[in-house]
Amino acid sequence: MITLKEALTKSAEELAILRQELEAKAKESGLNAYVGFESSGEGVPILIKDNIQVKDWSVTSGSKILQGYIAPYEATAVKNLKAKGMMAFGRANMDEFAMGSTTESSCYGPTKNPYGEERVPGGSSGGSAAAVAGGIAIAALGSDTGGSIRQPAAYCGCVGMKPTYGRVSRFGLASYASSLDQIGPITQNVEDAAILYDAIKGHDDKDSTSADFEIEDIANNLNPDVKLTIAVIDSYVEAADADIQKAFADTVAKLEAAGHTIVRREMSNTKYDIATYYILATAEAATNLARYDGVRYGTRAESKTTEELFYNTRSEGFGEEVKRRILLGNFVLSSGYYDAYYVKAQKVRHLIRDEYNKIFEDADLILSPVAPSVAPKIGALHDPLEMYKSDMYTLGVNLAGLPGISLPVGKNSEGMPIGLQLIAKAFDEKTLFNGAASMEKAVNYTK
Incomplete structure (x- = not known):
């Protein structure tokens, strides 16, 4: 699969052929990642989660209650990506109204993980992550209320980024929890995530929670050789299983070897x-x-x-x-x-926000697990409370309104991806992406 950066250099004719190939591959895949194949405009095809409005599309948020609804307007994030040579292409499956961690609550049925079709892809943006990981989407938009971009990205071995609250307009996003929701990119690598983030970010008068100041574009100025101070929370890692703990320790060692300074800090129990x-x-x-x-x-x-x-x-x-x-x-x-x-x-x-801010007084980033285990099998989480616990590492970022990015660092003995996340202070996406690019280089993960 070509990257988003590569796709942006293709001609209109080449992109038209690419869109046809993606649709054909998606229908043959059996992943149930797409729930519709609408397209809007011309450009590089970007898969859109089924809770983001695209004018004249059916948009259902994975729910029976919205069957037959046709969007009368377009989300600002979709307008922004169209202005940067991209287009909305296809609707991604999701947990109903973004409420879930496995994409099993969708009225269209569960999406399957391309690394193991008996496994969930995570949620609620499971369709977006599974499509990118499975090579049937170049990149996708998801939404993150409590980890719904980062967790499926970790389960599927791709990159998922949640912006600072207010950095990307929520206009046109079906509201789950308005003080927590953010639209963000799911991509094949960190550079593509930066490109898609640059395309959708920005102030929007139609969103009263939108931050009214501009930040420079990041993708053209990524610096994987940056040297940062990265905090780790040892008490957090203890709640994860052995595979996650080993991947975390290995990653910390690789970051130190790359020249980053690691500091140990404490936070309240998750x-x-x-x-x-x-x-x-x-x-x-x-x-x-x-x-x-x-x-x-x-x-x-x-x-x-x-x-x-x-x-x-x-x-x-x-x-x-x-x-x-x-x-x-x-x-x-x-x-x-x-x-x-x-x-x-x-x-x-x-108090949670203040704890993060205290750590950022002498650290540039925080490194944390994304989930306590790799992707569980479909149907394994019978108890809703067990499903809620799977979000233990991602929720605090949304509560504090901070940016975070998940990227793959390895696999367990069964070949299932393991992802870790970096967290930055509010509106410091530049440091977040530079740190992620450096971590991606140090870990050198391959599918």
Whole structure:
């Protein structure tokens, strides 16, 4: 598969042939990574997660409740990539409304991991990651609310980058948790991630949370020879399995050999991240998903009264995981529990952010696992709480609004990819990408 950088040099005729080849390969692959093959405009084809609006496309967020909905407008991120010689091509499978860590909750069925088709690709951007790793997409856009770009990238052996909150416009992204969501790239390598990030970033008047200042482009100024101070959190790594711990230790040694300074730091137990995230994210989700009532969007259930319309549409349209999170969100926002749970979680969120900022006083980056294990087998995570725990290393980055990037560093004995993530201070994507380019060079991972 050619890289994004290489594809940008191809002629219109060559790109047209490439798009035909990608569609044919995707249909033959059996990965169920694509759930539609629409195309928009001309240019290098970029796979789009099914919760990002592309004008005149069917966009369903992997849910029955949005079947039949056609996007009347275009996401700013999609407009931006079109302005840089790229185009929206195909819709990627995902967990329903981005709620999940395996892409098993999609109404289109689960996506399979190209490294082992009995394995999940991660989630919620599992379709995007599986397509890039499987050679049926050059690059893809995903969305990251609690690790939904970085975790599937780690499971599938590709690069996934979550920008600083506010760095990429959320206009046109179906909201899960509005204070956490960010659109970002999933690519074959760090340089391609920087190219796609440069294309989609920028201020947007249509997004009230968009940061109103510009940062220089990164891809043309990547420096893999940079020497940085990188913090590691030993207590975090102890919760991962032996394969992850070994890959982490090997990577730390390679970074030291490349001239980086490694410092040891401590943070609170990740259980605070998990509890805080699932209180705040579900509270926001319950509010955001209240709009899907059978009146304005998508599917409408057979009903005799307005009350029946709401009840039947939501009961039939939403999957089990979405219903579970709506119920939890309404609970923590309810009278008598709002102060005990929601307000307290907001306070803890500030403490989590302060802990990161304290580390960044004398470190440029933080190195961390992405998940406590490699990709589990399809159907293995029966208990929702076990699925929630798989996000233990990624949630804090979203709670603090920081940028992070996952990249592959090795494989376990079964040949499944292992990914680690680098985390930077807010709006310091330049250091993040330089550190990632250096780590990519030092590790020298091959598929």
